[in-house]
Amino acid sequence: MFESLPLQKTGVTFRNMLEETPKSNVLTYEYFFNGGGVAVGDVNNDGLDDLYFTANMKPNALYINQGNFKFKEIAKAAGVSCDVPWKTGVTMADVNGDGYLDLYVCYSGKGDPEKRRNKLFINNKDLTFTERAAEYGLDDPGYSTHASFFDYDNDGDLDMYLLNHNVVVIREFEYAKAKQTRDPYAGHKLFRNDNGHFKDVSEAAGVKGNPLGFGLGITVADINKDGWMDMYVSNDYVEPDYVYINNGDGTFTDRMTEYMQHISYFSMGCDVSDINNDAWPDIFTVDMLPEDNHRQKLLYGPENYEQYALMVMNGFYFQNMRNMLHLNNGNGTYSEIGQLAGVSKTDWSWAPLLADYDNDGWKDLFITNGYFRDYTNRDFLKYKGDYYFEKLKANEKADTFHLVSTMTSTPVHDYAYRNNGDLTFTDVSKAWGFGAPNFSNGAAYADLDNDGDLDLVVNNENATASIFKNLSREQHPDLHFLQVSLAGSGMNTRAIGAKVKFYTGDKIQYQEHVPARGFQSAVSDRMHVGLGKIGVVDSIAVIWPSGKQETLRQVKADQFLMIKEDGNAKAVRPPAAHPNPVFEATDPLVNYAHVEAGFNDFKRQPLLLTMLTACGPVMATADVNGDGLTDVFVGGTEDNPGKLFVQNPAGSFNEVASPVLGKKFTDSDALFLDVDGDKDADLYIVSGGYNEYKEKADALQDRLYLNDGKGNFTLASALPDVRVSKSCIAAKDFDHDGDLDIFLGGRVIPGKYPATPESFLLRNQNGKFENVADAVAPGLSHIGMVTDAAWLDINGDRWEDLVVIGEFMAIEVYVNEGGKRLVRSTDKFFDRPATGLWNKMIVYDFDGDGDDDIIAGNLGLNTQLHASPTEPLTLVYKDFDNNGSIDPILVYYLQGKPYPFPTRDELLDQMYSMRKKFTSYASYADAQLNDIFTNTELKDATILKAETLESVYLENTSQKLVPHALPTQAQFAPLYAFALTDFNGDGHMDLIAAGNQSSIRIRMGVIDANFGQLLAGDGKGNFRYVPQGESGLTFVGDVKSLEMIRAGQDNYLLLGVNNVGITNYKLRKK
């Protein structure tokens, strides 16, 4: 779809040539290879966008667009060539409000500060410019990356944010001190425009200026849509990104930790734009994670939990090395869905640019990338030091520059992603013409030939700049567009900060007019919108920076509009977001703090994917004292036992002393049930966890407390030995003899994951339980790592069947044959076994056909892992090195081939024998399972499989359980808890789904994009995601349990959050 135009055609010969010398190289200046920027804009107001490129070391270039992709270079004559290094970013803006675009060029480098002063070139309107930075107060000598001009105080003129970076490394131990300081050169700055003179107001405005800031991206946007422009600042290395929310009083507050759950670690460029057409700006940051297995394996070192913990504890937050797509939920929360969207790994990336390149009405994504020297290669760290020794041995002088200049260099192709319109993107890099490997940095889009599609301009390193002509209009003339130029009143002549909404049918497209974005670059200041097949836009609403709004109706497509702010514009107030959410957070009813003892399961089995200790808090509800009110039991952890809370008539809850619960247990499930037929609620607490438990530890025995009918509990000795770490209890009178029998699911053998633990079927014999699993249900006792189970009559024979799910397990069905036998009948109900990493189920007749259906929570789709029948996730295990420990090797598909998930360090730590096999990172970088193990070794290994990671609705047709994927939003995170309520009173049961997983390997990164999701049922088995703003749910953390209860006059949703406790939301009255 894009054609790379040769320089012979365009005349654009610009190259950002970098010359490494002993004095000037990536060792002496670590941002040596960050590359140059590009700004696009019509500097001579002839209707054609012109180009300005920065070169780090050589002269910059200004190309005047002569039409038909012919350009003429005039930098020298125009007085803007900036011959002396070190130049970085560039932006165009009409700084003096005379209707002509001016140029602002940023400088960095380690040399003389005087040579680092940024330059402001004021347009003389005759293709010449005059440098007047000092006069304007913008000749800052900092280490600048980029700048963005916008009106932060809504006074009608352009202010400026200056993005700076440091040039010296600050190590962990210096962070605390560094954070307190404001660095004149490295610190970021905000300049306020006071009648044409810019004043540094950083400190007063609350803009951070510490030397830890390695700013690489600034995109201005009205993130919370309150009419005041906010800023997203991406920082390289440990300093977190900033989400500066404009307080409207001249100050900003960094609300990153409130808005984001985690962020990119080595954040590079960023863009802020609405990717799902809900009129809320989403945030995208790029990082350095390579797409292919080979480069990932060269890059990843050992996981270091202590160092990560230090980072988090020192306030640097949860950071992971991958691109992050923060989906704006419209209520101040963001769901990070980069992995689900398929845009999380584009190698060492610089400029992300969200725009509708194919005119289908959805914003696509273009990303530049590449780093000239592979110095993050682990072999370099570990083995290149040998060079110094070798030199000394040979009695020669070691030359560090030699090391630098012989470092490998791997060019990578740019990435293009087509927006599928459903929160996912498809990689079209090659299809769209970006397959050529290169090193590319700054980039900008513009319709250079005014044909109605966006062309791309890219500043490459040590190669000619690229001009990519977009062929969309030629190839798809039926897909329409509109382009809008904005003319604001006053000094902000280009109306930077204006918001434009394009309404077509029930669809809305939202754009904010801020040209500086991506990386060191500025895009065209003519706004482009693709319209798909729609020929007429119903209306265009422009909200000017002044706050006034005007609307154009019935606008024909395929034209270039100029919209001027004039007297007709009316002042409007932004509407309140969501006046009546379904749920409202209220003060906690049940005062229980859930405290994990801090076990790190990865220390015991380093190749676990998630920790298994963190399985609570669980809840059970019942009326324990016969007063008609619902009471709540909350399960505990090893040092902090669970507690029972009894509801009083006022609707509040009191902790009670009975039952007396001992320490040492990890409660993994709990259930009130009447085991002795005395019509009261007895309490069964399931013991689970991983902790430091031995295989048959006493702490794994369950506890059954009998109720005297008044809520006094005594421990019963009715249970057989069930000392296995379990996950769940499911009770049912499966043999119809009048008492409740119990299924207990075995979760894990502590220290021996993923070996199969025992599960139990306990038959109730006059209040005593006997394990009859092997006799009644062959195979059930070792069905897998069970996470949940439920009894339901699937086949309509009035005998409740048993459904069991688990990690690396199929959804298993045991048909109840007259209460005598439970027969494994999975194959009958599934055309193909539904293997997954299942966590939780809830049962209800969702389609109203008279039988129960199932919702089953899986890992979800927002991780680096994926699975399908042709590309399953497999877990291969045995004690390969015969040393007494199980070696579980996760194998996953990457680019169509299966690779081991563990990094070289992890594998070598698990099996010392591998140290001989893989003596370098490179030797392991392409290893597949059969390179690690011989066929003989693999022959008797056990293989567990997962073919789907989607959470599903299982429709019961009484012959089959038919899986249907839950809505995309429900795939944002693993689902661990469900609750049911008909929130809108439409007679159809609705679902609340929650989960997340933060007890997870560092490399996987916390999965936390689920803030509690309300899924509206239609009574036919379909579910509609209710936006967070409407549902009012803002769960944070790992939710392990949900309960709907009535307390006082209201219905409440209780949620159990791991290591936090029980919080609640009140359901809005219908």
Add this chain to the structure above:
Amino acid sequence: MKLRRYFALLGILLSITSFAQKNDRRHEDVQLLTDHVFNLSEVMLHDVANPPAASRFYAYAMLGAYEASAMSQGTLPDLHLRWKMSAATAPAKGNTAFCSLYTMLEVGRQLMPSGYLLEEKQKKLIQYFKTKRKLSTSQVTGLVTYSQGIAAQVVALARADHYNQLSTYTRYKPQKEEGHWFPTPPEYMAAVEPQWKTIVPFFLDSAAQFAPAQPTPYSKDTTSAFYRQMKEVYVTGQHLTIEQRAIASFWDCNPFAVSYSGHMAIGLKKISPGGHWMGITGIACRQTGVSLDSAILIHTVVALTLHDAFISCWQEKYGSDRIRPEAAINKLMDPAWRPLLQTPPFPEYTSGHSVASAAVAVVLTRFFGDGFAYTDSSEIFFGLPERKFTSFQQAAEEAAISRLYGGIHFRDACEQGAIQGKKVGDFVWTRMFTKK
């Protein structure tokens, strides 16, 4: 029994003194040995073998050389190991030098991760003996087979020392109470070999056999003994003399100090404390002109001593699990203070270098006598100048205190470490040369 023991020693010492410099070949042989021991060090350097792991590699590789020599000549004293090798039949025309060196390399090749790097050395060794010592191809083939047989036995022995079980234990977890070890800057590397105490020693009855005195208890009280020690490290580090600085650097022996240029990191490597003492052993052997079998014996005794010294030390390190000066000073005194040397990634008490150096000094002194003066040139390839010593004891004491100068140990870890090491050295010597 005592008499027997002294006979054996006398024999060794005689060979050291009376036949010194008599024979060029003898020199050549010892040079060959020490060169090839250094080849082992080079592989460890490349692999970044940590200090205890390095001591284990030296021990088994030297044991290979020792067994090959002992079996083909029968003149070396019995070291009273816990295991007995089955005697291999030497080829008709044995060549002790070739067999012992080849076996040593073969054991190293099989045990060390990048042992394959020694294949080239083995080829060169064969070539050397063919051209310089006129061995025929068929002779070499026989000797190689013979050596491989011995190496196989030694490797089997090594494989039974629980090394392979180390990965089955729970990894190190920082304790919650203050005063304990926590990963240190700049790399915050994971704790090295927390379960090394489970490795089977050659002579010690148990890893805890020579447990040192308890470390001075951690305290934030500025008048406490701990605080005084911490302050000593801090103040010493701030006022290092040129000599102290030289001493600290000379004994750094950090296999992997990460150096940063910008955010580009590169690991700078030195031989481990064990490697340093193997180098000193070679210097002493060459200086005195001992015979090859004596040199093999001395190297083996040193390596086995190092092996058990590290087990003893590592038992204490993870038992007391004490905080490093860098972490303590940063927490209690000065967050910006950095030691001269990079803090190694394992607990502080006792100092590994102090234990190992003291233990080896004991056995080297027994071999070469007290007051054995030498010039230590073993750090030249690591950019450090030669250094003169008047005795092994003096060197060991300097190595111990160097850790305080380097800012990575408190005084009691150096002093108690030296005592611990001396006990290990004495015990190992007695065990080796006493007929049970």
